[in-house]
Amino acid sequence: RKRHDVLIVGGGAAGQSVAGSLLQRQPDLDIAIIEPRSEHYYQPGWTLVGGGVFERRETVRQMGKVMPDSVKWYHAAASGFRPEQQQVLLEDGEQIGYRILVVAPGLTLDWDAIPGLRESLGRNGVTSNYLFDLAPYTWELVQSTRKGRALFTQPPMPIKCAGAPQKAMYLSCDHWMRQGVLKDIEVEFCTAGAALFGVADYVPALMKYVEKYGINLNYQNNLIQVDGQAKTALFKVTDAEGNSQEVEKPFDMLHVCPPQRSPKLISESPLADAAGWIELNPETLQHSRFGDIFGLGDAGNTPNAKTAAAVRKQAPVVAENILLALKGEAPRAIYDGYGSCPLTVERGKIVLAEFGYGGKLQPSFPLWLVDGKEPSRFAWLLKEKMLPWIYWNAMLKGHEWMAGPEILNHRPADHEATQACDFGD
Ligand code: FAD
Known part of the structure; x- marks a missing residue:
């Protein structure tokens, strides 16, 4: 029977970072x-692939090279959880046991929720930076579009990297402006939401670019169907009174951010909350009902921005709390909801949104270096030159960049209900 001290479901940004953080603290685990x-x-790189800054190959590595040598890799998908038996099922029926489970399978891009979309992707001017295979097609389209109408869509929340749909748009507009063709292209941002960005402090800086590029903003415009051959997109448009109607728009280029949901592995499991995401304590990242289960990353229900930046702060918290749990102690490391969204407003400048729970601003740098509410050259250098290196060489390997997690010397007061786990063996 296979059983491990720590079993991690998902070897993406979150799963690998937790493994790295654990091994930094206890190499023989x-x-x-x-x-x-x-x-x-490295998904955050796809925006720059779509903007013609990175090559696609710079955003991928062999999983075997990323996986730490001492970690046992089950090269298979998990298909179910048996929390009472401390077991995870694999697709082939194999059962893997654990003392502590970390659940980090990311989220599901729901391409099929929009009829006509899947068969249009990669042709007929329909693209998305949300796929490794398609981000280069975004850049191809940007270069070949010289007139007509370009639509950029954003589905209902939650989505990973909520700024990514508009990042694609600003970088496209920047290219068109430099080529002198922007005046011949009608650019529209069609978002299912009611605001340009969820944290109001960043909106003025973004609005300046919306005006500079002459973008039409369409709120409460939810993409519901695509006809690639006819080059039309159908939107459900809702007005302030809540009345909806369907509106068809022709396009020459369509950049789609797909609807996103929790993976069925989670939503159909005992680990889910009512909305289908992993039910976690927002501070300790321990499961609300199973003391020997932790979760993080895009599949969690914590109300932070679903970003790799959030994972960078969550992983050491989970690692600390796992080591405490293995000793039978209650979690004491605390995650404050940090997430970040570097909004690429033009080639060479970024509005660096950094915020925690409740939209509280959490700048990492002093104001003289970066004012997150203004476009910044330093923030662009950070995104283009530094963050990819930090991702591969620090975050995934468990080296903390800047500060480590906050660790209370007592249990968090409002979580008295969270129990230390009792491992009978
Ligand atoms: P992922 O990294 O997606 O990893 C999930 C892993 O779980 C995958 O390897 C998957 O194969 C595996 N998995 C799935 N199902 C199973 C299963 N059944 N069993 C086992 N394993 C499974 N973040 C930023 O911080 N800054 C940015 O600028 C930024 N820009 C972005 C731009 C785009 C276009 C996109 C798509 C994302 C961007 N992000 C950005 C978001 C960031 O990439 C994610 O938030 C981050 O990768 C989440 O990590 P995760 O481990 O939860 O999910």
Whole structure:
């Protein structure tokens, strides 16, 4: 029977970072990761692939090269959880046991929720930076579009990297402006939401770019159907009174951010909350009902921005709390909801949104270096030159960049209900 001290479901940004953080703290820990993919992606790089700054190959590495040597890799997908038996099921029926489970399978891009979309992707001017295979097609389209109408869509929340749909738009507009063709292209941002960005402090800086590029903002415009051959997109448009109607728009280029949901692995499991995401204590990242289960990353229900930046702060918190749990102690490391969204407003400048729970601003740098509410050259250098290196060489390997997690010397007061786990063996 296979059983590990720590079993991690998902070897993406979150799963690998937790393994790295654990091994930095306890190199001989028995850790296994369940991960079906042979490649590991640096998804934040896809915006820059779509903007013609990065090559696609710079955003992928072999999973085997990312996986730490001492970690046992189950090259398969998890298919179910048996929390009472401390077991995870694999697709082939194999059962893997654990003392502590970390659940980090990311989220599901729901391409099929929009009829006509899947068969249009990659042709007929329909693209998305949300796929490794398609981000280069975004850049191809940007270069070949010289007139007509370009639509950029954003589905209902939650989505990963909520700024990514508009990042694609600003970088496209920047290119068109430099080429002198922007005046011949009608650019529209069609968002299912009611605001340009969820944290109001960043909106003025973004609005300046919306005006500079002459973008039409369409709120409460939810993409519901695509006809690639006819080059039309159908939107459900809701007005202030809540009345909806369907509006068809022709396009020459369509950049789609797909609807996103919790993976069925989670939503159909005992680990889910009512909305289908992993039910976690927002501070300790311990499961609300199972003391020997932790979760983080895009699949968690914590109300932070779903970003790799959030994972960078969550992983050491989970690692600390796992080591405490293995000793039978209650979690004491605290995550404050940090997440970050570097909004690429033009080639060479970024509005660096950094905020925690409740939209509280959490700047990492002093104001003289970066004012997150203004476009910044330093923030662009950070995104283009530094963050990819930090991701591969620090975050995934468990080296903390800047500060480590906050660790209370007592249990968090408002979580008295969270129990230390009792491992009978
Ligand atoms: P992922 O990294 O997606 O990893 C999930 C892993 O779980 C995958 O390897 C998958 O194969 C595996 N898995 C899935 N199902 C199973 C299963 N059944 N069993 C086992 N394993 C499974 N973040 C930023 O911080 N800054 C940015 O600028 C930024 N820009 C972005 C731009 C785009 C276009 C996109 C798509 C994302 C961007 N992000 C950004 C978001 C960031 O990439 C994610 O938030 C981050 O990768 C989440 O980590 P995760 O481990 O939860 O999910």
